[in-house]
Amino acid sequence: MVFKRLLGAIGVGGPAVDTVLDGGAVSPGGSLSGEVRLRGGGAVAEIGHIVLELVARVESEHEDGESEGLLPFERFTVGGGFRLGEEEERSVPFRVTLPWETPVSELHGQPLGIVLGVRTELAVAGAKDKGDLDALAVRPSPVQEAILEALGQLGFAFRSADLERGRIGGTGQRLPFYQEIELTPPPRYAHAVNEIELTFLATASATEIVLEADKRAGLLTSGHDTLTHFTVGHDDIAGRDWNTEVDGWIRQLVEHRQSYGSGSYGSYGPYADPDPYAGAHTGHAEPHGGHRAGGPGMGTAIAAGAAGVAVGVVGGMVAAEVVDEIGDFFEGDDEEAWDGGGEGEDEG
Known part of the structure; x- marks a missing residue:
């Protein structure tokens, strides 16, 4: 599971981030591990923080009907506070714990049609940029x-x-x-x-x-x-x-x-x-x-x-x-966040 992103927030020649998740599905409450690989650009960059954000594609009902969007449900700060030199390569390993309520996306290796992802946020000299989505596979407990x-x-x-x-x-x-x-x-x-x-x-x-x-x-x-x-x-x-x-x-x-x-x-x-x-x-x-x-x-x-x-x-x-739809979603550059249409309803 790999994604790469040239950070547009800091222009051409800025750092690139390549996040690699260790293979295999993770169960709710289990450990998600991997590493964030950074490569410096044409100048020294101050890396403020590296954040992994878990997102899910969620449906919502509201007065105007139904809508779908990416909804973040957990954030982990896995690194930051260092200087990345010109063309320098650095790897930041991480191990984080999934929320216990994380949805199940596959069963005995069969995908259920649930869209879950990991998105990397890199803050460089005060500017933030969110990388592409990487599919997250979650098996039942x-x-x-x-x-x-x-x-x-x-x-x-x-x-x-x-x-x-x-x-x-x-x-x-x-x-x-x-x-x-x-x-x-x-x-x-x-x-x-x-x-x-x-x-x-x-x-x-x-x-x-x-x-x-x-x-x-x-x-x-x-x-x-x-x-x-x-x-x-x-x-x-x-x-x-x-x-x-x-x-x-x-x-x-x-x-x-x-x-x-x-x-x-x-x-x-x-x-x-x-x-x-x-x-x-x-x-x-x-x-x-x-x-x-x-x-x-x-x-x-x-x-x-x-x-x-x-x-x-x-x-x-x-x-x-x-x-195919799920594959296209993660292969593309879908940065669609929740559109704000409806807050969802409580089930009484």
């Missing part, structure tokens, strides 16, 4: 993988994944967006639900699993969404019958009629960590998956009928046009 494997073995099939700006009320969410993984149900649940939406919200000690069922309308009832959530400790994985346990979560979700906001929680109880955004939740009536009316956005449409979430988790291939 052990807890996430165990749950996804169980869903796959229970017959759920991967449909799509996207990132939504906003917060899910009543959870310990910390990032300004959340990931939704949409699954189609097996025959035994297909009569009751159209799809299941899964969101992981993790901290250093546990992972909160938010499940939503898009319920089918009945003869005398209208269709509606129901939500519930469960919490699993990172060290509480071994020795559990995950297929039976996850199937119990799904049955509970399908059977109960209470809304998420009413305080109905799963067998592991509500997540206990304090929510730093407490008081910011609006509790709007829009369901957790309300974006579906507009259809999946850029980078989220995955081939319909993908054969299951696990032991082939995404058993089918990601649609070719999605892979």
Whole structure:
């Protein structure tokens, strides 16, 4: 993973930056390592700082419809405060820790259509310039993988994944967006639900699993969404019958009629960590998956009928046009920042 950028902010002959990430996908809460390679230009340059910025392409709903943009969600200062000589070459190694809520972008090597990137910011003599994007690959944590494997073995099939700006009320969410993984149900649940939406919200000690069922309308009832959530400790994985346990979560979700906001929680109880955004939740009536009316956005449409979430988790291939779209995004010089259109909505 390499990108190079001649810093336009300081003109022709300025320093060049080449950031190299160590190969392989990283899990949420894991270490991302590599090095920033600098080459001096035609004059001595004062390097104020070197910052790595994690960005994600996020969808947002607002009054004018939907929009997409790059949303920064973490910054790391990895070097700076030195003089770079003319034509001098210098390497700055780094190792940083990904946020625990970092979205999953691939599953068993299969891309999910999620766009994540690392961008380098170099400050030279007071001027700042942001380098090109480099794709960031994130694999599931052990807890996430165990749950996804169980869903796959229970017959759920991967449909799509996207990132939504906003917060899910009543959870310990910390990032300004959340990931939704949409699954189609097996025959035994297909009569009751159209799809299941899964969101992981993790901290250093546990992972909160938010499940939503898009319920089918009945003869005398209208269709509606129901939500519930469960919490699993990172060290509480071994020795559990995950297929039976996850199937119990799904049955509970399908059977109960209470809304998420009413305080109905799963067998592991509500997540206990304090929510730093407490008081910011609006509790709007829009369901957790309300974006579906507009259809999946850029980078989220995955081939319909993908054969299951696990032991082939995404058993089918990601649609070719999605892979091409993601590749074009990182190969180009897409500096599109969030356009400010809408602040996203809280999921109550």
